Amino acid sequence: MSEEKIIRVDMGGLDSKQHSNQSVLCLGIESSCDETSAALVDSDRNILSHIIYSQIPEHQKYGGVVPELAARAHILAIEDVVKQTLEKAKKTIDDVDIIAATAGPGLIGGVLVGWMAATGIAQSTSKPLIAVNHLEGHALVPRLCATMADGSNGDVNVEFPYLLMLASGGHCQILLVRGVGQYEMIGQTLDDSAGEAYDKVAKMLGLGYPGGPIVDKRAQSGDPRAFAFPRPLCDKPGCDFSFSGIKTAARTFLSRETMSVSDEYINNFCASFQASVVDCIINRLGNALKDSRVREYNPKTLVVAGGVAKNSAIRAAMESFANKNKMIFAAPPMNLCTDNGAMIAWAGIENYRIGNIVTEPVAPRPRWPLTEL
Numbered sequence: 001m002s003e004e005k006i007i008r009v010d011m012g013g014l015d016s017k018q019h020s021n022q023s024v025l026c027l028g029i030e031s032s033c034d035e036t037s038a039a040l041v042d043s044d045r046n047i048l049s050h051i052i053y054s055q056i057p058e059h060q061k062y063g064g065v066v067p068e069l070a071a072r073a074h075i076l077a078i079e080d081v082v083k084q085t086l087e088k089a090k091k092t093i094d095d096v097d098i099i100a101a102t103a104g105p106g107l108i109g110g111v112l113v114g115w116m117a118a119t120g121i122a123q124s125t126s127k128p129l130i131a132v133n134h135l136e137g138h139a140l141v142p143r144l145c146a147t148m149a150d151g152s153n154g155d156v157n158v159e160f161p162y163l164l165m166l167a168s169g170g171h172c173q174i175l176l177v178r179g180v181g182q183y184e185m186i187g188q189t190l191d192d193s194a195g196e197a198y199d200k201v202a203k204m205l206g207l208g209y210p211g212g213p214i215v216d217k218r219a220q221s222g223d224p225r226a227f228a229f230p231r232p233l234c235d236k237p238g239c240d241f242s243f244s245g246i247k248t249a250a251r252t253f254l255s256r257e258t259m260s261v262s263d264e265y266i267n268n269f270c271a272s273f274q275a276s277v278v279d280c281i282i283n284r285l286g287n288a289l290k291d292s293r294v295r296e297y298n299p300k301t302l303v304v305a306g307g308v309a310k311n312s313a314i315r316a317a318m319e320s321f322a323n324k325n326k327m328i329f330a331a332p333p334m335n336l337c338t339d340n341g342a343m344i345a346w347a348g349i350e351n352y353r354i355g356n357i358v359t360e361p362v363a364p365r366p367r368w369p370l371t372e373l
């Protein structure tokens with residue numbers, strides 16, 4: 001493209017609130033998967049309003065998210081979701097200081113919808129715009145609001161550095177979080193994410209989508225020793241995960257059944273599968289604490305985040321692991337674990353504080369590792 005054809009857009013710039021102690025109000029927009037969500041969050045850690053429009057019913061009959069349908073559904077929902085978010089807080093766009101939206105990673109059709117909506121709002125109002133990495137939204141939201149494993153005890157303060165187990169539908173990583181934009185990858189999955197494993201096992205059992213919450217619930221009434229699921233990589237050093245072997249084991253167990261399985265069978269199956277996932281997470285976290293990079297920073301807090309952080313067994317096991325290792329455990333409240341606009345607004349505020357503001361057009365990215373921030 002020749003120089004004269006490059007159109008420069010004024011995306012708003014740094015302003016007086018950035019380095020001051022004045023409160024900042026951020027409109028955050030999330031649209032990277034199957035939730036269209038927006039929130040108004042301020043820098044004093046108040047969520048003024050939060051709308052999450054879940055597309056789950058639209059995807060349920062296909063057994064998973066259909067990207068094309070998701071993108072269309074985001075287009076139909078986004079305007080209403082943003083309007084309702086402002087109305088619920090009795091605010092207008094003039095009251096908002098900054099706009100933040102997910103710019104990746106995720107299903108690109110959906111990301112584009114939210115990102116273009118945010119870009120339009122920022123341009124038409126000359127407000128600063130922040131391109132938020134969705135994973136950073138998950139990673140930083142415990143600093144907006146964190147609880148103990150059972151969701152109690154309101155407000156645990158999460159300070160840098162912390163050790164993060166990030167487990168969602170698309171990712172499974174152990175990260176050392178040193179600051180905003182400063183992530184060290186300690187371990188990650190070599191194949192499926194933890195959320196994918198839950199969703200696939202649920203699908204095999206005919207339990208519907210998303211599988212995580214259903215398997216979690218079923219597991220509570222089952223025997224975790226009923227099926228001998230493997231613990232992949234647990235006899236190996238390092239902090240990486242592998243869930244494909246667990247999935248294959250699930251398929252093998254099920255292929256032995258010729259008749260439809262009972263409720264008791266399903267509960268035992270879910271409990272045994274979940275015990276294997278929990279053991280893998282705790283084993284890998286044990287190795288993470290021995291990692292030289294983690295030892296150097298000596299994080300005092302262990303955090304779980306992402307959709308899988310809703311899991312009762314994982315939260316409980318991580319809390320007792322943290323206690324044994326004299327660490328503080330923190331998890332986002334349940335409604336801030338799965339995808340939501342508040343985490344994007346909060347990551348927007350944290351990035352704004354360090355001057356990470358869009359100054360030229362940003363192309364959303366389907367893949368955008370945290371280590372590339």
Ligand code: KG4
Nearest residue numbers: 168169170195212213216307308311338339
């Ligand atoms: O973070 P998220 O909302 O979306 C992505 O960014 O991927 O995570 C969604 C994932 C799904 O795989 C879902 O099954 C899983 O989180 N999930 C759970 C639970 N609730 C949601 N997995 C295990 N136990 C749960 N209670």
Ligand code: ZN
Nearest residue numbers: 168307338339
């Ligand atoms: Zn997510």
